[in-house]
Amino acid sequence: DGGITQSPKYLFRKEGQNVTLSCEQNLNHDAMYWYRQDPGQGLRLIYYSQIVNDFQKGDIAEGYSVSREKKESFPLTVTSAQKNPTAFYLCASSIMAGGNEAFFGQGTRLTVV
Amino acid sequence: GQQVMQIPQYQHVQEGEDFTTYCNSSTTLSNIQWYKQRPGGHPVFLIQLVKSGEVKKQKRLTFQFGEAKKNSSLHITATQTTDVGTYFCAGLPPGGTSYGKLTFGQGTILTVHP
DSSP: OOOEEEEOSEEEEOTTOOEEEEEEEOSOOSEEEEEEEOTTSOEEEEEEEEETTEEEEOSSOTTEEEOOSBTTBOOEEEOTTOSOOOEEEEEEEESSTTTOOOEEOOOEEEEEO | OOOEEEEOSEEEEETTOOEEEEEEESSOOSEEEEEEEOTTSOOEEEEEEOSTTOEEEETTEEEEEOTTSSEEEEEESSOOGGGOEEEEEEEEOSSGGGTTOOEEOOOEEEEEEO
16 A cells, blocks of 8 residues: 555653654655644644755754655654654655645654653 | 744534635745644645636535635535544745745634534
8 A cells, every 4th residue: 555654653752862753655755744733733844855865944943853865764853952842743745845735644643751 | 934824723613504714825825735634633635726716616615725826715515523623724835945845824623513
Protein backbone atom coordinates (compact mmCIF):
# COMPACT_ATOMS: atom_id res chain seq x y z
CA ASP A 1 0.00 0.00 0.00
CA GLY A 2 1.22 3.48 -0.82
CA GLY A 3 1.19 6.04 1.92
CA ILE A 4 2.99 8.11 4.48
CA THR A 5 4.02 6.53 7.75
CA GLN A 6 4.91 8.18 11.00
CA SER A 7 6.33 6.33 13.93
CA PRO A 8 5.84 5.92 16.75
CA LYS A 9 2.25 6.99 17.39
CA TYR A 10 3.00 7.93 20.98
CA LEU A 11 6.38 9.00 22.33
CA PHE A 12 7.48 9.95 25.81
CA ARG A 13 10.75 11.67 26.61
CA LYS A 14 12.37 13.30 29.55
CA GLU A 15 13.00 17.01 29.48
CA GLY A 16 16.42 17.88 28.09
CA GLN A 17 16.64 14.92 25.71
CA ASN A 18 16.64 15.18 21.96
CA VAL A 19 14.11 12.98 20.16
CA THR A 20 13.72 12.11 16.48
CA LEU A 21 10.34 11.54 14.85
CA SER A 22 10.24 9.34 11.80
CA CYS A 23 8.37 10.11 8.57
CA GLU A 24 8.55 7.81 5.55
CA GLN A 25 6.58 7.94 2.30
CA ASN A 26 6.46 5.56 -0.65
CA LEU A 27 4.37 7.82 -2.85
CA ASN A 28 7.39 9.11 -4.80
CA HIS A 29 6.53 12.63 -3.67
CA ASP A 30 9.08 15.40 -3.96
CA ALA A 31 7.72 17.70 -1.24
CA MET A 32 7.48 16.89 2.45
CA TYR A 33 6.31 18.92 5.44
CA TRP A 34 6.34 18.86 9.22
CA TYR A 35 3.54 20.52 11.18
CA ARG A 36 2.89 20.93 14.86
CA GLN A 37 -0.69 20.88 16.11
CA ASP A 38 -1.71 22.38 19.44
CA PRO A 39 -5.31 22.82 20.64
CA GLY A 40 -6.84 25.97 19.20
CA GLN A 41 -3.80 26.81 17.06
CA GLY A 42 -4.32 24.71 14.00
CA LEU A 43 -1.34 23.40 12.08
CA ARG A 44 1.86 25.37 12.30
CA LEU A 45 4.62 24.73 9.79
CA ILE A 46 7.97 23.69 11.26
CA TYR A 47 10.04 22.76 8.19
CA TYR A 48 9.36 21.86 4.60
CA SER A 49 11.36 20.30 1.83
CA GLN A 50 10.71 20.77 -1.87
CA ILE A 51 13.25 18.22 -3.01
CA VAL A 52 15.83 15.83 -1.65
CA ASN A 53 18.86 17.45 0.01
CA ASP A 54 17.02 20.73 0.41
CA PHE A 55 14.74 22.12 3.11
CA GLN A 56 13.48 25.46 4.40
CA LYS A 57 12.38 26.76 7.76
CA GLY A 58 8.71 27.20 8.38
CA ASP A 59 7.09 29.54 10.87
CA ILE A 60 8.23 27.82 14.08
CA ALA A 61 11.58 26.17 13.25
CA GLU A 62 13.40 27.19 16.44
CA GLY A 63 14.34 24.14 18.50
CA TYR A 64 13.82 21.72 15.63
CA SER A 65 16.04 20.25 12.95
CA VAL A 66 15.42 18.09 9.88
CA SER A 67 17.28 16.26 7.15
CA ARG A 68 16.29 15.13 3.66
CA GLU A 69 18.97 12.71 2.57
CA LYS A 70 16.51 10.41 0.83
CA LYS A 71 13.38 11.23 -1.12
CA GLU A 72 11.35 8.85 1.00
CA SER A 73 12.42 10.11 4.41
CA PHE A 74 12.11 13.41 6.28
CA PRO A 75 12.94 12.88 9.98
CA LEU A 76 12.31 15.64 12.51
CA THR A 77 14.50 16.08 15.59
CA VAL A 78 13.02 17.90 18.53
CA THR A 79 15.98 19.28 20.41
CA SER A 80 16.32 20.25 24.03
CA ALA A 81 16.23 23.88 22.86
CA GLN A 82 12.53 23.58 22.04
CA LYS A 83 10.86 25.18 25.04
CA ASN A 84 7.47 23.53 24.79
CA PRO A 85 7.87 20.30 22.81
CA THR A 86 4.76 18.46 23.99
CA ALA A 87 2.43 18.43 20.98
CA PHE A 88 0.93 16.43 18.15
CA TYR A 89 3.32 16.30 15.18
CA LEU A 90 2.07 15.70 11.66
CA CYS A 91 4.15 14.88 8.61
CA ALA A 92 2.80 15.38 5.10
CA SER A 93 3.92 14.96 1.53
CA SER A 94 2.79 16.15 -1.89
CA ILE A 95 3.79 15.33 -5.45
CA MET A 96 5.56 18.65 -5.77
CA ALA A 97 5.78 21.81 -3.75
CA GLY A 98 3.86 24.06 -6.05
CA GLY A 99 0.29 23.17 -5.33
CA ASN A 100 -0.88 19.62 -5.03
CA GLU A 101 -2.87 17.99 -2.30
CA ALA A 102 -0.93 17.02 0.78
CA PHE A 103 -1.19 13.54 2.21
CA PHE A 104 -0.78 13.30 5.97
CA GLY A 105 0.59 10.61 8.19
CA GLN A 106 -1.25 9.46 11.29
CA GLY A 107 0.81 11.75 13.51
CA THR A 108 3.06 11.32 16.53
CA ARG A 109 1.94 12.54 19.91
CA LEU A 110 5.05 13.59 21.82
CA THR A 111 4.94 14.08 25.56
CA VAL A 112 7.93 15.50 27.36
CA VAL A 113 7.96 15.08 31.11
CA GLY B 1 5.28 36.70 6.23
CA GLN B 2 2.21 35.02 4.92
CA GLN B 3 -0.59 34.55 7.43
CA VAL B 4 -3.80 32.64 6.95
CA MET B 5 -6.64 33.49 9.33
CA GLN B 6 -9.75 31.39 9.67
CA ILE B 7 -13.06 32.18 11.40
CA PRO B 8 -14.96 31.20 13.38
CA GLN B 9 -12.82 29.05 15.66
CA TYR B 10 -15.84 27.07 16.85
CA GLN B 11 -19.30 26.49 15.39
CA HIS B 12 -22.10 24.53 17.01
CA VAL B 13 -25.13 23.75 14.84
CA GLN B 14 -28.24 21.62 14.97
CA GLU B 15 -28.37 18.86 12.42
CA GLY B 16 -29.93 20.24 9.26
CA GLU B 17 -28.62 23.78 9.72
CA ASP B 18 -26.10 25.31 7.36
CA PHE B 19 -22.45 26.04 8.24
CA THR B 20 -19.85 28.40 6.80
CA THR B 21 -16.19 28.92 7.59
CA TYR B 22 -14.11 31.76 6.20
CA CYS B 23 -10.44 31.97 5.37
CA ASN B 24 -8.41 35.15 4.80
CA SER B 25 -4.80 35.47 3.71
CA SER B 26 -2.55 38.46 4.33
CA THR B 27 -1.08 37.99 0.84
CA THR B 28 -2.31 36.88 -2.55
CA LEU B 29 -2.32 33.13 -2.95
CA SER B 30 -1.46 30.87 -5.83
CA ASN B 31 -4.14 28.47 -4.72
CA ILE B 32 -6.03 27.43 -1.64
CA GLN B 33 -6.79 23.98 -0.32
CA TRP B 34 -9.35 22.73 2.17
CA TYR B 35 -8.92 19.83 4.56
CA LYS B 36 -11.08 18.03 7.10
CA GLN B 37 -9.77 16.44 10.27
CA ARG B 38 -12.07 14.08 12.15
CA PRO B 39 -11.64 13.92 15.93
CA GLY B 40 -8.55 11.87 16.71
CA GLY B 41 -7.55 11.71 13.05
CA HIS B 42 -5.31 13.45 10.60
CA PRO B 43 -6.22 16.10 7.99
CA VAL B 44 -7.66 14.77 4.76
CA PHE B 45 -7.69 16.76 1.54
CA LEU B 46 -11.10 17.96 0.31
CA ILE B 47 -10.44 20.28 -2.62
CA GLN B 48 -8.13 22.78 -4.25
CA LEU B 49 -9.14 26.12 -5.77
CA VAL B 50 -6.84 27.83 -8.23
CA LYS B 51 -8.70 30.41 -10.29
CA SER B 52 -9.88 33.82 -9.16
CA GLY B 53 -13.60 33.68 -8.31
CA GLU B 54 -13.70 29.91 -8.63
CA VAL B 55 -16.63 28.01 -7.13
CA LYS B 56 -16.63 24.24 -6.70
CA LYS B 57 -19.23 21.93 -5.24
CA GLN B 58 -19.00 18.50 -3.65
CA LYS B 59 -22.49 17.29 -2.80
CA ARG B 60 -23.53 19.52 0.15
CA LEU B 61 -20.18 21.36 0.27
CA THR B 62 -19.56 24.57 -1.69
CA PHE B 63 -16.11 26.11 -1.90
CA GLN B 64 -15.35 29.63 -3.13
CA PHE B 65 -12.12 31.45 -3.93
CA GLY B 66 -12.24 35.24 -3.84
CA GLU B 67 -11.65 37.47 -6.82
CA ALA B 68 -8.44 38.81 -5.31
CA LYS B 69 -7.27 35.28 -4.41
CA LYS B 70 -6.86 36.29 -0.78
CA ASN B 71 -9.98 34.78 0.76
CA SER B 72 -12.04 31.66 0.56
CA SER B 73 -15.07 30.05 2.13
CA LEU B 74 -16.53 26.62 2.72
CA HIS B 75 -20.28 26.28 3.05
CA ILE B 76 -22.05 23.11 4.12
CA THR B 77 -25.77 22.87 3.43
CA ALA B 78 -27.99 20.91 5.81
CA THR B 79 -25.28 19.59 8.11
CA GLN B 80 -25.22 15.96 9.20
CA THR B 81 -23.54 14.36 12.19
CA THR B 82 -20.93 12.94 9.82
CA ASP B 83 -19.78 16.50 9.11
CA VAL B 84 -18.32 16.80 12.62
CA GLY B 85 -14.62 17.69 12.65
CA THR B 86 -12.17 20.51 12.13
CA TYR B 87 -12.06 22.21 8.75
CA PHE B 88 -8.81 23.81 7.68
CA CYS B 89 -7.92 26.03 4.80
CA ALA B 90 -4.32 26.05 3.55
CA GLY B 91 -2.76 28.60 1.22
CA LEU B 92 0.19 28.46 -1.13
CA PRO B 93 2.07 31.64 -2.10
CA PRO B 94 2.60 32.45 -5.78
CA GLY B 95 6.33 31.86 -5.72
CA GLY B 96 9.59 33.46 -4.74
CA THR B 97 11.43 32.50 -1.58
CA SER B 98 8.26 31.05 -0.02
CA TYR B 99 7.49 28.77 -2.95
CA GLY B 100 5.98 25.55 -1.70
CA LYS B 101 5.22 26.90 1.79
CA LEU B 102 1.78 25.45 2.54
CA THR B 103 0.37 27.51 5.41
CA PHE B 104 -2.71 26.39 7.32
CA GLY B 105 -5.35 28.46 9.04
CA GLN B 106 -6.26 27.79 12.65
CA GLY B 107 -9.23 25.69 11.66
CA THR B 108 -12.94 25.77 12.50
CA ILE B 109 -14.18 23.09 14.86
CA LEU B 110 -17.69 22.04 13.82
CA THR B 111 -20.03 20.33 16.25
CA VAL B 112 -23.36 19.01 14.98
CA HIS B 113 -26.11 18.26 17.49
CA PRO B 114 -28.60 15.57 16.39
